[in-house]
Amino acid sequence: MNRREQEILITGLIRALGTSLRNRGLYPAAHPLVRTPVEKVHKDLLLLFGDHSELVLLITDGTLVFEGVPIFSLTSSHEFFMERLSRIGVPAIIFDKRLTSGDIENFIRFLHETKEQELSPNRIQELLFQSGVTYIRVKPIEDSEKDDQTVAHELYDNAVSVVVSVLRDVRLGRIPSGAESERVVKDMSSMLTRNRDAMLALTLIKKYDEYTYNHSVNVAVLSLALADTLNLSSQDKVDVGVAGLLHDIGKTQLALNLIRKPSTLTPMEFEEIKKHPGEGFALLGKMSHIRPASAYLVLEHHMRFDRTGYPRPEPDYRMHPNSNVIPVADSYDALTTMRSYQKARFPQESLEIMKNVAGKSLDPGVVEVFAKIMGTYPVGTMVRLNTMEIGVVSGQGTSGEGGQKVVVLFDLNGNPLPRPEQVDLGESDGASKKPRRMILGPVNPQFHPSATTGALFSAMAPA
Numbered sequence: 001m002n003r004r005e006q007e008i009l010i011t012g013l014i015r016a017l018g019t020s021l022r023n024r025g026l027y028p029a030a031h032p033l034v035r036t037p038v039e040k041v042h043k044d045l046l047l048l049f050g051d052h053s054e055l056v057l058l059i060t061d062g063t064l065v066f067e068g069v070p071i072f073s074l075t076s077s078h079e080f081f082m083e084r085l086s087r088i089g090v091p092a093i094i095f096d097k098r099l100t101s102g103d104i105e106n107f108i109r110f111l112h113e114t115k116e117q118e119l120s121p122n123r124i125q126e127l128l129f130q131s132g133v134t135y136i137r138v139k140p141i142e143d144s145e146k147d148d149q150t151v152a153h154e155l156y157d158n159a160v161s162v163v164v165s166v167l168r169d170v171r172l173g174r175i176p177s178g179a180e181s182e183r184v185v186k187d188m189s190s191m192l193t194r195n196r197d198a199m200l201a202l203t204l205i206k207k208y209d210e211y212t213y214n215h216s217v218n219v220a221v222l223s224l225a226l227a228d229t230l231n232l233s234s235q236d237k238v239d240v241g242v243a244g245l246l247h248d249i250g251k252t253q254l255a256l257n258l259i260r261k262p263s264t265l266t267p268m269e270f271e272e273i274k275k276h277p278g279e280g281f282a283l284l285g286k287m288s289h290i291r292p293a294s295a296y297l298v299l300e301h302h303m304r305f306d307r308t309g310y311p312r313p314e315p316d317y318r319m320h321p322n323s324n325v326i327p328v329a330d331s332y333d334a335l336t337t338m339r340s341y342q343k344a345r346f347p348q349e350s351l352e353i354m355k356n357v358a359g360k361s362l363d364p365g366v367v368e369v370f371a372k373i374m375g376t377y378p379v380g381t382m383v384r385l386n387t388m389e390i391g392v393v394s395g396q397g398t399s400g401e402g403g404q405k406v407v408v409l410f411d412l413n414g415n416p417l418p419r420p421e422q423v424d425l426g427e428s429d430g431a432s433k434k435p436r437r438m439i440l441g442p443v444n445p446q447f448h449p450s451a452t453t454g455a456l457f458s459a460m461a462p463a
Contacts, residue, residue, distance in 0.1 A: 006048070006069065007069055009044050009047060009048060010048070010066045010067070010069050010071065011071055011073070011078075012040075012044065013040070013041055013044040013045065013048075013066075014057075014064060014066065014071060014077075014078055014081060015075055015077045015078055016037035016038075016040045016041045016044070016077075017037070017041055017077075017081050017104075017108070018075075018076075018077030018078055018079075018080045018081030018082075019033075019037045019077045020034055020035075020037035020038050020041070020108050021080065021081055021084060021108050021111055021112060022077060022080050023037070024108055024109065024112040025112060029105070029109065034108075035105070038101055038104050038105050038108065039101055041104050042099070042100070042101040042104055045095055045099070045104075048067070049097045052097070053096070053097050054094050054095065054096055054097065055067055055094070055095040056092055056093070056094055056095075057092070057093040057095070058091065058092040058093065059082060059085060059086060062194075063190070063194060064078065064082055065151070068150070068151065068154065070151055070155075070187065070190070070191070072186055072187050072190035072191075073183070073186055081111075084111050085111070087117050087118075088111065088114050088116070088117060088118075088119055088124065089117065089118040089119045089120070089121075089124065090111075090124055090138055091121055091124075091138055091139065092138060092139050093136060093137075093138055094136070094137045094138065094139060095135070095136055096135035096136065096137070097135075098134075098135045099134075099135035099136060100135070102132070103132075103133050103134055103135045103136050104136070106131045106132040106133045107128070107131075107133050107136050109131060110127060110128055110131040110133060113131075114127060121138050121139060124138050125137055125138055148191075148194070148195040148198040149198045149201070151191065151198075152191050152195065152198040152199050152201075152202060153202060155184070155187050155188055155191055155199075156188075156199075156202040156205070156217060156221075158184055158187070159184040159185075159187075159188060159217045159220065159245065160210075160213045160214065160217050162180045162181055162184050162245075163212075163213045163216045163217060163245060163246075164213055165180070166180075166181060166246065166249065167212070167213075167249065167252055170249060170252045170253075170283060171252050175283075175286045175287060176287060177287065177288050177289055178242065178246075178284070178287040178288055178289035178290035179288065179289040181242050181245055181246060181289070181290070182238060182242055182289050182290075184245070185220060185224070185238055185241035185242050185245060186238060186241075188220065188221060188224060188241065189224050189228070189237050189238065189241055192221070192224055192225055192228060193228065196225060196228075196396075197379070197394065197395030197396060197405060198395075199221055199225075200221065200222075200225060200379050200395075200396075201379055201394050201395060202218075202221065203218040203221050203222060203333065203379070203380075204379065204380045205218070211337065211339070212248065212251075215248070215333055215334070215337065216244075216245055216246070216247070216248060217245065218329075218333040219244040219245070219247060219326065219329045219330050219333055220241050220242075220244035220245040220329075221244075222244070222328075222329035222332060222333060222370075223240050223241060223243070223244035223325050223326050223329040224237060224240065224241045224244070225373055226240075226325050226328065226329060226366065226369060226370055226373065227240045227241070227322070227325060229369055229372075229373055230325070230366075230369060232322065235291075236293070236322060238291075239291055239293040239294045239297065239322070240294075240297065240322055240325050240326065242290065242291075242294040243293075243294040243295075243297035243298050243301070243326055244325075244326050244329060244330075246280065246284060246294070246298060247280065247297075247298050247301050247326055247330065248276065248280070249279075249280045249283050249284065249298070250275070250276035250277055250278065250279030250280030250281070250282075250283065250298070251276045251279075251280075252279075252283075253275070253276070253279040253283075254272060254273065254275070254276060254279075255272075258272060258273070274302075274310040274311070277298060277299050277300070277301060277302050277303075277310065277311060278299065278311055280295075280298040280299065281295050281296070281298055281299035284298055293320060293322075296320045296323070297320055297322060297323055297325075297326055299311070300313075300319050300320060300323040301323070301326045301327055301330060302327070303319060303323065304327070304360070304361045304362075305324060305327075305358075305359065305360065305361060305362055305363045305364075306359070306360050306361070307319075309361065324362070324363035324365075324366050325366060327361070327362055327363075328354065328362055328363070328366045328367055328370050329370075331350075331354055331361075331362060332350055332351070332354065332370065332374075335349075335350035335353060335354070336350050336380065346381065346382075346442070346444075346445070347374065347377075347378035347379070347380050347381045348377070348378065348381060348442055351370075351371050351374060351378065354367050354370075354371075355367060355371070373396075374396070375393075375396040375404065377393045377404065377439055377442065378393065379393050379394060379395065379396065380392065380393065381393045381442055382442065382443040382444070382445040382448065383406065383439045383440070383441065383442055383443060384439070384440045384441060384442075384443050385406065385408070385437045385438065385439060385440060386437060386438045386439075386440055387412060387436075387437055388412035389408045389410060389411060389412055389437075390408070390409060390410040390414070390443055390448065391406040391407050391408040391409050391410070391420075391423075392406065392407050392409060393405070393406055393439075394406060394407045394422060403424065403425060403426030404424075404425045404426075404439070405422055405423070405424055405425070406422070406423055406425060406437070406439070407420050407421070407422050407423075408420060408421045408422075408423055409448070410448065423437060425437050425438065425439065
């Protein structure tokens with residue numbers, strides 16, 4: 001069973017639990033509308049167990065997570081089930097492989113009949129036993145919660161897989177569905193709302209041999225962060241995210257040796273490259289689950305703010321109101337990525353370059369918002385602290401100014417730490433109430449070649 005099949009099964013399973021619980025308040029326990037969903041849940045759980053002896057369902061930061069798979073697209077049944085769990089105080093739910101449909105039926109009855117609220121795990125376990133539930137138990141959420149960085153990384157990897165699949169299908173002459181692209185964009189958008197730092201940190205992933213795939217996901221993530229800060233509607237965010245994810249899909253219609261050419265393009269070759277927004281627009285127009293807005297955003301992502309880009313718009317052509325989001329995200333990720341024909345710029349340097357072209361190729365208002373999102377020291381910037389330690393900014397904190405997160409890589413003597421340590425610059429030293437660590441300024445990472453993105457992620461991962 002692949003990940004997508006697993007996610008579909010899990011989503012349906014939780015929906016069935018919610019449906020049975022809702023119907024339990026309307027019909028007798030033996031009614032088919034109560035029993036049939038219970039049988040479905042039992043059947044699906046047996047499929048999911050495989051070699052596992054237990055499966056875990058929990059609510060973390062308002063999100064249902066089943067075996068590490070977050071469920072962001074909620075139906076009314078999902079929400080009803082989650083609301084009942086939260087009201088009672090149910091933490092992590094452990095399904096034992098030996099469970100029967102009777103355990104599930106009694107668990108639903110427990111959720112329906114329990115009127116008490118915010119019970120302790122021990123009290124909930126006691127009531128479950130009294131209700132005849134043998135192989136479903138609860139335990140404190142701290143014992144089983146997946147770290148946000150882990151969940152974000154899984155979402156990012158899943159998005160890369162979707163891009164790989166879509167581009168492969170197009171190269172093979174098939175028209176892929178846009179359903180998976182829409183799904184991963186919604187998941188990443190929800191994760192950005194839940195923990196922006198965890199998601200933005202992943203845009204540091206720069207794999208030279210997988211540039212197209214990582215760049216596509218990075219542009220989607222950065223575009224979604226911009227869309228969120230610009231207070232776009234939920235549907236507009238999805239449209240922008242899907243367009244960001246597939247903005248270069250038109251390049252599949254160009255010769256590979258042209259796309260991969262390490263040297264400067266000739267004028268004739270550049271004319272060929274300029275065709276890719278139009279090719280992308282045509283491809284998205286044929287894909288299901290892709291709204292016209294996303295197709296137009298792809299068409300317009302190289303038109304430039306001053307309308308001198310390509311394809312060159314006619315004087316009376318009205319560009320989409322959100323068409324200036326993706327070019328900003330695209331520019332930043334391209335500038336901070338090493339290519340065969342360019343060195344990677346540092347985050348601060350990249351923002352300065354973008355500010356210099358604001359009003360020309362980029363929308364100055366969107367660039368200003370993007371700079372605020374990234375902060376004075378954007379994620380990925382190597383910095384020296386007042387303790388003389390050297391690290392890399394891994395998060396902006398809640399305010400975007402203070403409280404940044406830094407992964408310390410080198411001690412005050414310049415020696416690499418055995419294990420990089422993530423610190424919060426918002427922490428005080430206790431006595432003076434002043435910040436224990438502060439950023440003195442940026443450091444050129446070329447002076448510290450042993451510092452790697454892998455080290456940063458290992459420090460951010462749960463111990």
